[in-house]
Amino acid sequence: MTLETIRVNEIFGPTIQGEGALIGQPTVFVRTGGCDYRCSWCDTLHAVDSAYRDEWHPMTPQAIMMQVEILSGGKSLTISLSGGNPAIQPLGGLIELGRREGYRFALETQGSLARDWFKKLDVLTLSPKPPSSGMETDWQKLAECVEAAGPETRTVMKVVIFDDADYTYARDVAARYPELRLYLQPGNHTPSHPQEADSAIDMAGIMERMRWLVEKVTTDKLYTATVLPQLHTLIWGNLRGV
Numbered sequence: 119m120t121l122e123t124i125r126v127n128e129i130f131g132p133t134i135q136g137e138g139a140l141i142g143q144p145t146v147f148v149r150t151g152g153c154d155y156r157c158s159w160c161d162t163l164h165a166v167d168s169a170y171r172d173e174w175h176p177m178t179p180q181a182i183m184m185q186v187e188i189l190s191g192g193k194s195l196t197i198s199l200s201g202g203n204p205a206i207q208p209l210g211g212l213i214e215l216g217r218r219e220g221y222r223f224a225l226e227t228q229g230s231l232a233r234d235w236f237k238k239l240d241v242l243t244l245s246p247k248p249p250s251s252g253m254e255t256d257w258q259k260l261a262e263c264v265e266a267a268g269p270e271t272r273t274v275m276k277v278v279i280f281d282d283a284d285y286t287y288a289r290d291v292a293a294r295y296p297e298l299r300l301y302l303q304p305g306n307h308t309p310s311h312p313q314e315a316d317s318a319i320d321m322a323g324i325m326e327r328m329r330w331l332v333e334k335v336t337t338d339k340l341y342t343a344t345v346l347p348q349l350h351t352l353i354w355g356n357l358r359g360v
């Protein structure tokens with residue numbers, strides 16, 4: 119097994135998964151540090167911006183699993199691998215180790231880098247970034263991610279939507295991958311806050327985008343989409359580490 123260290127920003131939980139395919143399900147998060155993107159509305163800058171590098175610590179897979187087991191009380195559950203972009207970290211050894219102990223693994227990435235260990239995941243969420251992010255999608259790389267995961271891993275798409283251009287982009291994703299479930303999530307402009315829920319969170323704006331998105335999907339008969347808000351934002355605002 120690889121002993122390569124993984125750059126970890128934070129490990130927390132158990133809490134619930136707040137987004138997408140596993141929404142509402144208990145999980146422990148392992149958030150890695152570093153990202154190859156810099157989205158205009160990134161809400162986890164503490165895992166992206168090198169100014170926070172002092173908060174990123176190299177950990178072995180064994181050390182990570184020890185911490186997860188303390189948090190989970192030794193009872194296996196789903197471990198959510200998040201970031202930053204967790205795909206830039208060597209996570210294959212951690213997934214092997216955790217699976218041997220009965221844990222399940224879900225990972226979310228923008229789909230800019232395919233890894234052979236995607237096939238060991240239970241759930242892979244590919245979250246290509248729409249125009250409002252300011253990033254360009256490399257469709258070839260996204261296709262490589264889908265292929266790397268293979269048939270055993272449950273692969274889903276998730277697109278964050280702020281405006282019409284983002285919605286058009288999501289429709290393009292749906293057309294390219296009709297076989298994959300597509301989750302649409304209204305965007306949240308405010309960054310996560312280290313200690314307390316940010317009182318300036320734009321809840322009214324999120325709900326307005328949610329209603330607008332439901333209207334778009336039903337009017338367009340985009341019946342393959344699932345529209346979901348970020349559950350943790352509704353519960354805790356942008357409080358970090360919950």
Ligand code: SF4
Pocket residue numbers: 153154155156157159160161162163166201202203228247
């Ligand atoms: Fe932030 Fe995700 Fe964009 Fe990276 S890909 S900058 S973590 S929103």
